[in-house]
Every structure is written in C-alpha cells, then in structure tokens.
Amino acid sequence: xxxxxxxxxxxxxxxxxxxxxxxxxxxxxxxxxxxxxxxxxxxxxxxxxxxxxxxxxxxxxxxxxxxxxxxxxxxxxxxxxxxxxxxxxxxxxxxxxxxxxxxxxxxxxxxxxxxxxxxxxxxxxxxxxxxxxxxxxxxxxxxxxxxxxxxxxxxxxxxxxxxxxxxxxxxxxxxxxxxxxxxxxxxxxxxxxxxxxxxxxxxxxxxxxxxxxxxxxxxxxxxxxxxxxxxxxxxxxxxxxxxxxxxxxxxxxxxxxxxxxxxxxxxxxxxxxxxxxxxxxxxxxxxxxxxxxxxxxxxxxxxxxxxxxxxxxxxxxxxxxxxxxxxxxxxxxxxxxxxxxxxxxxxxxxxxxxxxxxxxxxxxxxxxxxxxxx
Amino acid sequence: xxxxxxxxxxxxxxxxxxxxxxxxxxxxxxxxxxxxxxxxxxxxxxxxxxxxxxxxxxxxxxxxxxxxxxxxxxxxxxxxxxxxxxxxxxxxxxxxxxxxxxxxxxxxxxxxxxxxxxxxxxxxxxxxxxxxxxxxxxxxxxxxxxxxxxxxxxxxxxxxxxxxxxxxxxxxxxxxxxxxxxxxxxxxxxxxxxxxxxxxxxxxxxxxxxxxxxxxxxxxxxxxxxxxxxxxxxxxxxxxxxxxxxxxxxxxxxxxxxxxxxxxxxxxxxxxxxxxxxxxxxxxxxxxxxxxxxxxxxxxxxxxxxxxxxxxxxxxxxxxxxxxxxxxxxxxxxxxxxxxxxxxxxxxxxxxxxxxxxxxxxxxxxxxxxxxxx
Numbered sequence: 001x002x003x004x005x006x007x008x009x010x011x012x013x014x015x016x017x018x019x020x021x022x023x024x025x026x027x028x029x030x031x032x033x034x035x036x037x038x039x040x041x042x043x044x045x046x047x048x049x050x051x052x053x054x055x056x057x058x059x060x061x062x063x064x065x066x067x068x069x070x071x072x073x074x075x076x077x078x079x080x081x082x083x084x085x086x087x088x089x090x091x092x093x094x095x096x097x098x099x100x101x102x103x104x105x106x107x108x109x110x111x112x113x114x115x116x117x118x119x120x121x122x123x124x125x126x127x128x129x130x131x132x133x134x135x136x137x138x139x140x141x142x143x144x145x146x147x148x149x150x151x152x153x154x155x156x157x158x159x160x161x162x163x164x165x166x167x168x169x170x171x172x173x174x175x176x177x178x179x180x181x182x183x184x185x186x187x188x189x190x191x192x193x194x195x196x197x198x199x200x201x202x203x204x205x206x207x208x209x210x211x212x213x214x215x216x217x218x219x220x221x222x223x224x225x226x227x228x229x230x231x232x233x234x235x236x237x238x239x240x241x242x243x244x245x246x247x248x249x250x251x252x253x254x255x256x257x258x259x260x261x262x263x264x265x266x267x268x269x270x271x272x273x274x275x276x277x278x279x280x281x282x283x284x285x286x287x288x289x290x291x292x293x294x295x296x297x298x299x300x301x302x303x304x305x306x307x308x309x310x311x312x313x314x315x316x317x318x319x320x321x322x323x324x325x326x327x328x329x330x331x332x333x334x335x336x337x338x339x340x341x342x343x344x345x346x347x348x349x350x351x352x353x354x355x356x357x358x359x360x361x362x363x364x365x366x367x368x369x370x371x372x373x374x
Numbered sequence: 375x376x377x378x379x380x381x382x383x384x385x386x387x388x389x390x391x392x393x394x395x396x397x398x399x400x401x402x403x404x405x406x407x408x409x410x411x412x413x414x415x416x417x418x419x420x421x422x423x424x425x426x427x428x429x430x431x432x433x434x435x436x437x438x439x440x441x442x443x444x445x446x447x448x449x450x451x452x453x454x455x456x457x458x459x460x461x462x463x464x465x466x467x468x469x470x471x472x473x474x475x476x477x478x479x480x481x482x483x484x485x486x487x488x489x490x491x492x493x494x495x496x497x498x499x500x501x502x503x504x505x506x507x508x509x510x511x512x513x514x515x516x517x518x519x520x521x522x523x524x525x526x527x528x529x530x531x532x533x534x535x536x537x538x539x540x541x542x543x544x545x546x547x548x549x550x551x552x553x554x555x556x557x558x559x560x561x562x563x564x565x566x567x568x569x570x571x572x573x574x575x576x577x578x579x580x581x582x583x584x585x586x587x588x589x590x591x592x593x594x595x596x597x598x599x600x601x602x603x604x605x606x607x608x609x610x611x612x613x614x615x616x617x618x619x620x621x622x623x624x625x626x627x628x629x630x631x632x633x634x635x636x637x638x639x640x641x642x643x644x645x646x647x648x649x650x651x652x653x654x655x656x657x658x659x660x661x662x663x664x665x666x667x668x669x670x671x672x673x674x675x676x677x678x679x680x681x682x683x684x685x686x687x688x689x690x691x692x693x694x695x696x697x698x699x700x701x702x703x704x705x706x707x708x709x710x711x712x713x714x715x716x717x718x719x720x721x722x723x724x725x726x727x728x729x730x731x732x733x734x735x736x737x738x739x740x741x742x743x744x745x746x747x748x
Contacts, residue, residue, distance in 0.1 A: 079678065082649035088642065101679065108686075109646060113679040268462065272483060275456040304453065305475065305487040312482075 001037045001071025002095040006063040007106065010092060011084045013044045014077070016055045016233055019206045021077050022048035029121045032074035035094070036118070039067050045124065046077065051203045052124050053210075055233040064091050072118035073102055080104070083111050126234055128227060132220035133191040137211040137230065140219075143174045143185050144208040146336040146363050151201040152178035162198040164244040169194075175247055176201070181329045182247055182366040183336055198244050199226055203237035210235060251366060252352060255345035257318030259290060260358070261311060263342045267334050269309055273299045274327045276307060283326040285370055291320035299327075314341065323349045324372040330355075333365035375411050375445025376469040380437040381480065384466060385458045387418045388451070390429045390607055393580045395451050396422035403495045406448040409468070410492070413441050419498065420451065425577045426498050427584075429607040438465050446492035447476055454478070457485050500608055502601060506594035507565040511585040511604065514593075517548045517559050518582040520710040520737050525575040526552035536572040538618040543568075549621055550575070555703050556621055556740040557710055572618050573600055577611035584609060625740060626726060629719035631692030633664060634732070635685060637716045641708050643683055647673045648701045650681060657700040659744055665694035673701075688715065697723045698746040704729075707739035 017033045025031055025048055034045040041058040042065065059065060073096055084092060089106025097103045100115040144163070152160035157179075164175045170192050174185045207228050211217065218229040228235040274284040276299045289296045295316060298308035323346065334342060339359030346353040355365040391407045399405055399422055408419040415432040416439070433439060447470055458466060463480025471477045474489040518537070526534035531553075538549045544566050548559045581602050585591065592603040602609040648658040650673045663670045669690060672682035697720065708716060713733030720727040729739040 076678075079649055083646070083681075086642070086646040086649075088646070108684040109681065110683070111679065111681040114677065268460070272457075272460040272462070275453055275460075303488065304450075305485065307457075307483065307485040309484070310482040 001035065001073055001102075002067075002069040002093070003037050003042065004064065004066045004068070004091055004093045005042070005057075006065070007084060007087060007090055007092050009057060009063045009065070011081075013042075013055050013057060014081050014084055016210060017044040017046040017053050018077050018081060019210060020046040020048055020051050020053040020235075025049075027122070029074050029116050031078075032076050032116055032121075033080060034072065034074045034118055034121045036072045037067055038070055042067075045121075047122070047124055049122070050200060050238055051206055052126070052236045053233065054124075054126050054236075057232060061232075069095075071096055073100060074116040074118055074121050075102060075113055076115075079113050083113075087111075124236075126227075126236060128229070129220040129222040129225070131193060131195065131222065132218055133189040133193060134216050134218050135187075135189060137213070137215050137217050139187060140217050140228075141208045141211055142338075143187065144204045146185050146338075147174055147176040147183035148201045148205060148208075149332045149336065150176040150178060150181050150183040150365075154178075158240050159198055159242050159244050161202075162200045162240040162244075163204055164196070164198045166196040166244075167193050175244070177245075177247055177250075180326075180368050181333065182250060183333070184247075184251075184364045184366075186362050195221055196244070197221055197223070197226065198240040198242075199237055200240055203235075207235050207237075250352060251354065251364070252345075252347050255347055255354075257290070257321050257346040258316070259295065259313060259344045259346075260315045260341055261295070261313040261344075263334050263337060263340060263357070265312060266342065267331055269297050269311055270327045270331045270334075273297055273307055273309065274331075276301045276304050283328040285324050285372060286327045286330075287322060287324045287372065289320075289322045290316055290318075292316050318346070321346060321349065323353075323369045325353075325367055325369050329367045333367055336365055337363055375409065375447055375476075376441075376443040376467070377411050377416065378438060378440045378442070378465055378467045379416070379431075380439065381458060381461060381464055381466050383431060383437045383439070385455075387416075387429050387431060388455050388458055390584060391418040391420040391427050392451050392455060393584060394420040394422055394425050394427040394609075399423075401496070403448050403490050405452075406450045406490055406495075407454060408446065408448045408492055408495045410446045411441055412444055416441075419495075421496070421498055423496070424574060424612055425580055426500070426610045427607065428498075428500050428610075431606060435606075442469075445470055447474060448490040448492055448495050449476060449487055450489075453487050457487075461485075498610075500601075500610060502603070503594040503596040503599070505567060505569065505596065506592055507563040507567060508590050508592050509561075509563060511587070511589050511591050513561060514591055514602075515582045515585055516712075517561065518578045520559055520712075521548055521550040521557035522575045522579060522582075523706045523710065524550040524552060524555050524557040524739075528552075532614055533572055533616050533618050535576075536574045536614040536618075537578055538570070538572045540570040540618075541567050549618070551619075551621055551624075554700075554742050555707065556624060556738075557707070558621075558625075558738045558740075560736050569595055570618070571595055571597070571600065572614040572616075573611055574614055577609075581609050581611075624726060625728065625738070626721050629721055629728075631664070631695050631720040632690070633669065633687060633718045633720075634689045634715055635669070635687040635718075637708050637711060637714060637731070639686060640716065641705055643671050643685055644701045644705045644708075647671055647681055647683065648705075650675045650678050657702045659698055659746060660701045660704075661696060661698045661746065663694075663696045664690055664692075666690050692720070695720060695723065697727075697743045699727075699741055699743050703741045707741055710739055711737055 036043040087106045092106040104111045220227040295311040300306040337357040339357035341358040410417040461480045466480040478485045594601040669685040674680040711731040713731035715732040
C-alpha cells in the first residue's frame with residue numbers, strides 16, 4: 001500500500017471513521033482504522049461491533065489522491081489521528097514499508113507506526129438491505145434530538161435504551177421512553193413500508209453528529225441492522241432485539257387542565273429553581289401550582305431552603321391544580337420541542353401530562369408527575 | 375441584615391470570593407461566603423484556610439447599593455452563586471428573615487436559604503503587614519505564568535510546591551523547581567527590601583486568575599503570610615514553612631553548544647512528536663540530534679513505532695550533540711518564555727541545558743536531560 005492524499009481530506013475521513021471506535025474495545029484491531037487502498041479509491045472502516053462506519057474517497061472526487069500501490073492495513077486511531085491532525089504539510093504520503101510497519105510522511109516529518117495486518121480485522125458485511133427510504137438530514141437529526149433524551153440508560157430493559165421506529169404505510173412513528181417519560185415524533189417518509197425496529201440511542205447520536213449539512217440520507221433496514229447512507233459514508237448499526245412495548249395506551253386522550261406559556265421562560269424558571277437538590281437526589285423536584293390568575297413554580301428542601309417564582313403565562317384553563325415533577329425531565333421535554341409556545345395538558349395530580357408545541361404538531365412529550373409528601 | 379444591590383456587582387463579588395473556596399473543606403462554614411453588611415459598605419469573605427479573600431464595596435462606589443439593616447451571615451457558595459447568576463432581575467434584595475434563614479429576592483422570584491450564623495465562621499486576620507511593594511498586575515501575572523509549571527506537585531518536599539521570592543535590595547528573584555527543571559525570573563521592584571519567602575503555587579494561580587486588567591497590586595509580606603491588595607480586594611495566603619534550596623549552583627555558567635530557533639516551531643514540532651507515549655510513561659521522551667547543518671528531533675518506542683523531523687533553525691554553534699529530554703518539560707519551558715526566538719545552551723549530553731528568549735533577558739528556563747538506552 002502506497003498512496004498520496006490531501007491532508008485535510010484524509011483527516012475528514014479519519015474523523016468520520018473514528019466515531020465508530022470505542023476506546024475500551026477488547027480487540028486491539030478494533031482500536032484501529034482499516035485502510036483499504038485500490039487503484040481508483042480508498043476506503044476507511046472502523047467499528048465497535050455495535051456501530052460500523054465505512055467512508056470512501058474515489059479518484060474522481062476533488063483533491064489530491066494518487067495511488068502508487070494497492071494494499072490494506074489497520075492503524076491505531078489515536079496515532080493516525082494525532083499525526084494527520086498535527087503534521088505540517090498539505091499532502092501526506094502513507095506507505096507500508098515492512099510487514100505492517102507503515103510510514104507516514106509530509107514535508108520534513110516522518111512517522112513510522114506499527115500497524116496491524118488487515119486480515120486480523122473482523123469481516124463486516126456492508127451489503128445494503130433491500131428495504132429503504134430517503135429522509136433529509138435535518139429531519140433525521142430532529143427526530144433523534146427530540147427523542148433520544150427520553151431513552152433509558154439502564155440495561156435492565158434493553159429495548160428502552162433505543163429509539164423505536166415503526167411504519168405501516170408512509171407515516172413513521174419514532175418513540176423513546178424510559179417509562180417515566182416519553183417522546184414521540186411522527187413523520188412522513190417517501191415510501192410505503194412496513195417495519196418495527198429499535199435502534200440503539202448511542203448509534204443514533206453518532207449518526208446525528210455525523211450529519212453536519214443539509215443533504216439526503218438513505219435509510220436501509222432489515223430485521224438485524226440499519227444503514228444510514230450519505231455521500232460517501234455508510235453508518236451501519238445493529239438493532240436491539242426483542243419487542244418494543246406498546247406505548248399508545250400511556251398517552252391520555254382527554255385533558256381537564258391546559259396551560260400555554262413561553263417555552264424559554266419555563267426552561268429558565270426551571271433552571272433557576274433547580275439549585276435545591278439534596279445530595280442523594282438525582283433530580284430536583286419542582287412543584288407547579290396553577291389557577292387562572294397565577295402560575296407558581298416552587299421547590300423546597302428541609303436542609304437547604306425553599307424558592308418560588310411567579311410565571312408569566314398566556315392562558316390557563318381548568319380548575320386549580322398542583323403537581324410535582326422532575327425539573328430535569330420537564331426541561332428536557334421542553335428543549336425537545338420546536339417553536340416558541342408550549343401547551344401543557346394535564347389530567348390530574350398523579351396522571352401523566354403532555355407537552356406539545358403550538359407551532360409543531362408532529363412532536364409530543366409526556367412526563368409522569370412524582371408524588372411528594374409535603 | 376437587609377440590603378439591596380445591583381445583581382451584576384454582587385455576582386462579581388461572589389465570583390471573586392469563591393476563588394478561595396475549596397469544595398472539599400471539612401468545615402461547613404468554609405463552604406460558604408461570609409456577608410458583612412455595614413451602613414456604608416459590604417464585605418464578602420471566603421477562605422480555604424490556605425488562601426483567604428476579602429472583597430468590599432462601599433456606598434460611594436458606582437451601582438445600586440442600599441442598606442436597610444446591618445448584619446452578617448454565611449451562605450453556601452454554590453447556592454448563592456447559582457441564585458445570583460440565574461435570577462432574572464437587575465437588582466436583588468437579601469434579608470435575614472428568621473435566625474439564619476435568608477431571603478434572596480428579585481423580580482418575581484424568591485429564594486429562602488438556610489445560612490450559617492457568622493459567629494461560626496473562623497476569625498481571619500486581614501491586618502496588613504508593614505513590609506510591602508507595588509507591582510503591575512501584568513508583571514505579577516508574568517512572574518506566575520512563566521514559573522509556576524516548574525513547581526512540584528509532590529508533597530514530599532513542601533518547599534518545592536511553591537514559588538520562591540527573594541529580595542535583597544530592589545531586585546527580586548522568583549524561582550520554581552521540581553528538581554528536574556527550573557524557572558527563574560528576575561524583576562525590579564519599587565522598594566529596597568530584604569525577604570526570602572515561598573508562596574504556594576496554588577495560591578499564586580488564584581491571584582493570577584483574579585488579576586484581569588492592567589492595574590497596580592500592592593504586595594505586603596511577613597514571615598507567615600503574603601497579601602495581594604488590588605482595588606477593593608485582599609487576597610491573603612499562608613507561606614510555605616522551611617527554607618528553599620539554594621538553586622544557584624544548578625545553573626551552569628559556561629556552555630559549549632548553542633542553538634537559536636523559532637519558539638513556536640519547536641513547540642509545534644514537540645507536539646507532533648509527542649504522540650509516541652507508552653501507557654506507563656508520564657511524558658514522551660524526545661531526542662535532539664544537532665550539528666551545524668541539521669537539527670533533527672525524533673522519538674521512538676518499541677511498541678508503537680518511531681518518528682523524526684528536520685527542524686528549521688537560525689544557528690547552531692558547537693560540535694555535534696545528541697541528547698534526550700521530556701517533551702513536556704521543554705514545551706512548558708518554551709511556553710514560559712516571551713518573544714519569538716529561543717536560545718538553547720547546552721553543556722553536554724547529561725548536563726542541564728538552559729532556554730532563554732532573545733527578546734527578554736529576565737527569564738531563564740532550565741531542563742535536565744534524561745538518559746536513554748537506544
């Protein structure tokens with residue numbers, strides 16, 4: 001293997017591939033990036049076995065890229081990343097000089113790194129599944145960013161650590177829940193498909209991070225894996241086994257109380273009130289006391305003290321109501337809504353309440369109140 | 375205690391005082407800031423017993439400040455900082471309403487915090503020592519930033535964890551060393567004084583952080599403490615007991631080899647070469663191979679690989695020389711020099727070498743080479 005390439009192009013490819021690498025992988029080869037160089041293109045592959053990324057550059061693409069000898073090698077991601085990031089040269093040459101010893105050179109610098117032979121790298125099947133649809137990167141990122149925070153971080157119920165995508169026709173429902181709160185976004189796709197899959201939230205966050213500009217993403221799925229194909233990059237993730245719980249029955253249909261107010265005002269008020277947190281509490285518990293004249297948010301702790309704040313609001317409908325909730329959950333839910341105004345609909349003191357944006361009907365956030373004894 | 379004050383002024387005072395607080399203090403009152411309110415001024419005091427800060431605002435200073443009732447209270451730094459930072463109001467009122475329960479209010483928000491009575495706060499003597507000199511904040515920050523990195527982080531030789539300031543006349547010598555490297559800066563002060571004190575590096579870093587604009591700082595010292603007085607703030611630190619080693623004999627007077635090159639070029643080259651670091655190494659060991667025609671910096675590890683780079687340089691005088699050193703130590707030393715060009719003077723393969731800036735004769739950096747077997 002011997003090729004010459006624009007430093008910045010190579011760095012971009014390394015940055016993309018690196019997202020798949022987990023620093024605590026037990027397999028040394030999975031700490032590396034596999035370089036495959038053919039006469040007309042170069043491919044970089046990386047994987048942590050949950051998520052795998054392949055990114056390609058062809059001779060026809062823009063930028064310096066010349067191949068002197070085909071070949072392949074695996075090079076530790078940290079070393080290659082450090083070298084290509086810091087090397088003081090616009091073009092770099094990479095050459096296998098002896099077995100797996102690889103020379104990287106540019107300008108007056110020269111690095112020799114012990115690589116790993118590519119036959120020690122696991123075989124990864126990047127074949128494209130037949131079932132697929134196309135979605136804009138912005139919409140895909142919105143789906144992920146407006147729901148992932150509601151996934152569970154506990155491995156006791158694996159299905160809840162992912163986002164569920166279900167489709168029967170051209171309307172796709174995306175749901176995340178940790179059983180204390182739920183996020184749902186419904187979007188139209190450009191294809192009539194039937195599927196019900198759960199993708200690990202961790203993989204989807206990497207997908208969201210890799211989509212930096214407005215472009216189309218092809219999503220291809222089987223029962224075992226999902227692929228996100230965009231430009232010259234394929235991000236492939238395993239799915240979570242097991243069925244996803246039916247969440248539709250959690251979402252109430254009738255509401256007796258309804259509050260409309262500014263999203264940012266409520267986020268800031270929650271932030272201000274959230275300083276009262278006992279050492280053992282994960283989250284700060286806040287109380288909302290509502291009637292037609294006054295909405296008060298408050299917080300109390302025996303040890304630290306108390307706080308309260310009158311909120312500006314647009315409208316409140318229903319009898320007076322008091323309920324308590326995790327400040328973090330409601331703050332997350334509000335940040336997961338687009339638009340300026342939130343409508344919060346309640347069914348009672350201990351019933352789940354839902355948050356929707358007045359400007360965007362596709363997204364629904366649900367939060368379960370908590371019981372307090374005060 | 376009951377007063378009204380501009381939020382931003384109070385936040386500034388809290389930010390200054392907070393620098394003295396250590397989050398793992400065993401004494402609950404030392405996790406707080408002491409508020410002392412008199413009819414014509416307010417004082418905030420904080421301490422971690424090594425470093426103590428008192429900052430003051432008087433009625434004559436600019437900005438809203440009105441006192442309704444004198445008094446004092448200690449309030450947990452995290453709570454008061456969070457509240458004053460986030461409260462949505464230009465002016466805040468603080469009032470002791472019941473024993474040590476303190477109400478903080480502004481606009482539509484109201485917080486009640488359990489404080490600690492001020493008689494439970496340790497007595498701190500802020501009396502000003504008689505011996506003092508004045509120095510510009512920029513010069514004082516330079517002294518600290520150009521030397522502190524050479525102090526030791528090991529408590530086995532406490533004196534080495536501080537910066538030593540010695541003066542006999544009007545020339546003050548500031549020295550830091552961890553016995554593998556040494557930084558020395560010599561400056562003129564505006565007073566004829568005789569002293570030899572060692573100030574903890576940690577305290578000096580806080581002093582450097584608090585000096586944000588060009589202004590004069592009064593430094594007052596006794597055998598036990600040092601005070602830095604600037605505007606309405608006093609930063610007081612204990613000194614390190616015990617005598618500081620005589621370091622003058624470490625610094626060679628004659629050199630047989632001398633290299634002049636660009637400071638930034640060498641810092642970047644060291645950064646590029648430093649990726650080769652075995653897991654157990656704290657620092658990357660680099661080798662410099664020098665003769666009149668060529669300066670090569672290189673690095674090698676059995677496990678990872680090797681690297682080398684030809685350096686651009688202005689001049690080299692002396693016979694060919696090879697020596698090895700910690701990349702981090704030399705990089706730190708270079709960053710501790712002002713100006714564009716460094717002159718590095720060597721006495722031999724295993725003798726300390728010194729780095730000075732061609733543009734600034736007040737600062738000297740010394741590094742001990744390391745022995746390598748290759």
